[in-house]
Amino acid sequence: MHRHLPAPTVPDLGLETERSVDLCVWTNEEGSRFQPAMMGSGVACGILPLEQALAASDADGVRVADELVRHGYDREPAPDVGLADCYLELHIEQGPILENTGKTIGVVTGGQGIRWYEIALHGEETHAGPVPMALRKDPVPLLARMIDLVHAIGGRDPQARCTIGQVRTHPGSINVVPGRIEMTVDLRHPDEAELDAMHDALMRGCRDLASTHPSIGLDVQLRWHSPVVRFDPSLAKLVRSSAERMGIAAHEMVSGAGHDAFHLARRVPSVMIFVPCRDGVSHNPREYASPEHVAAGANVLLSVVLERAMSRG
Template sequence: MTREISSERFRDRFDRFNEIGATDRGGVNRPSLSDANRRARDKLVEWFEEAGLTVTVDEVGNIFGRREGKDDDLTPVLVGSHVDSQYNGGRYDGVIGVLGALEGIETLNDIGVETERPIEAVSWSNEEGVRFQPDMLGSGVFAGTFETEFAYDLEDKEGKTFGEELKRIGYRGDAPCEPRDLHSYFELHVEQGPTLEDAGLSVGVVEGVYGFIWFDAAFTGSADHAGPTPMHLRHDALMATSDVVEAVRRIAGTEGEDLVGTVGSLDVSPNSINVIPERVDFTVDFRSYDDETVDRAADSVRTEIDHAAAREGVEGEYEQIMRIDSQSFDGDCVETVAAAADALDAEHTRLVSGAGHDASYLNGVCPTAMVFVPSVSGVSHTEDEFTEWEDAVTGANVLFNAVLEKASEPADWDGAGATNA
């Protein structure tokens, strides 16, 4: 028997929550550890406590709200996402996952259902990574990929550290941030791509996540006057960079069917109309569900940077700053999501995420799966991000029923990928 959340309460909370850090163009500006992010955390803790949850904040600012089960010694089902945003980002990214988790727990309270296992709602810290890199930091520390001190020492562009800013906003908690026994993890998120909308479907049953690699790269040449300097005597860092930008597009089109590549950031110096660019710092991002494809693309772009430097007579450099392998989610959890969608008559398909999510790290800790809902026009990470509310509710209902199914499993359950506890 399926259960359904309160669409009205979910929407009311969504609208009130997104008043925090609201922008004039209908988005939100809540980058990690900003004052707006602090207010969002405060509101979330308030709502967790009103729902009767026991709130815990760990040492990197991850927020957990625990609802007890019949047997509180059993491993909990964890469900959530994040509430930090891009600079001038969208209202749906991450937020529907956290508020959807809370709404599911509120629905259990309404109908008086006590699950076998505890359920914990979570809001992960610094998922977006726009102020402090890398992204998915809170879940990465939790999963044991990053050390706590590594996180504390990260600096933003103003030289402020993650650790000090976490303390400033009051969310440097006492609980250790480290892997612990969990029964399973589920996450609801907007797709951030066009697949569901193009197919006219309400739900994506996510089978895995692309692997990706990130580079910081730079060319250093010679600044000179744009007028008197002949073309054959120039050592133009931007010209070398333009060769690599073109190469990234070419590599993405030839190395693998699902490979995508992006040069997303350029910093040109001295950035003057009549001066030959002396230095360009830039980034490269490659993603694919095939890890060998990502590695081939990375090797190719390293070669292209070396060749571009030689052609233009400049110095080239690059540093790999992130490498995450592709993730295949737990088969049993994926089937649980699909079964919930079927039971609700939610039109759905199975797909793979091109974006990284906290679920990528949790997948290494416990059985994991995700639920996607459509992004109109495939747009995300901007103020134009939009999901039809009916789709958001459908996704939250699929999430709720999948979590309820898993939280109802007793201690001696021995399904695929799960522990007996």
């Protein structure tokens, strides 16, 4: 493996750039506590209304607006994305492709489309002992069919992705038949038409399941849609040429995870740079990227930043 020493920073080099270089720290990229994801960048790009973002609440009813006040982040000026020349984002891949191909730099040409759903199954809460199976309005059997449906949609082709990230039963007692089950579904595909087809298959499948389980209510809500993204080809070319100039192996790829760059790409030329993460693991305590890979990514990022910031065009 090559060992890439840190490149000098712009002040160290005594350079005066034609354009300013700004660092962005966006609020709530992941969407784990508050939905939708990529919230700060969505507001900055005019894709998500500020009022909607501030009103979003977590599972305990705490609003984004209240948390911003609590942490003192409610007094920051709104960024003017329209003045930006371009947007660059460096990230671990969050998958195994770079590691499996033996490449260090991912030249990210775009991102998958993403749709998030919330699905609720309504039955009748009752005691587990006295009520015979045939007389129950138990939503759990329908949950099993829903899981099969979602995974069948995710298996329609090798590029499709499906995830059931949350399943909650209410009241959640060991000796009570649930009266309500809530679940989340995440569908992804790098082709928007295919993602539309996955959406249609989910809606159609839910209608069919509801008709065959008339005693159970079934509600589906699309909570968020991030369309397929294509990054700027000229910036991707700069990433590739910078890596080649440094002797770093690069690989073109599409991002499977959502990133703030997806929103920025709809307003200004944007691109992402990936570096490997061990075993492709992320969102997990075992997540790890080697110092050598991190340094390589930072040096490629610096090279592209200087190329754009020093240019008069």
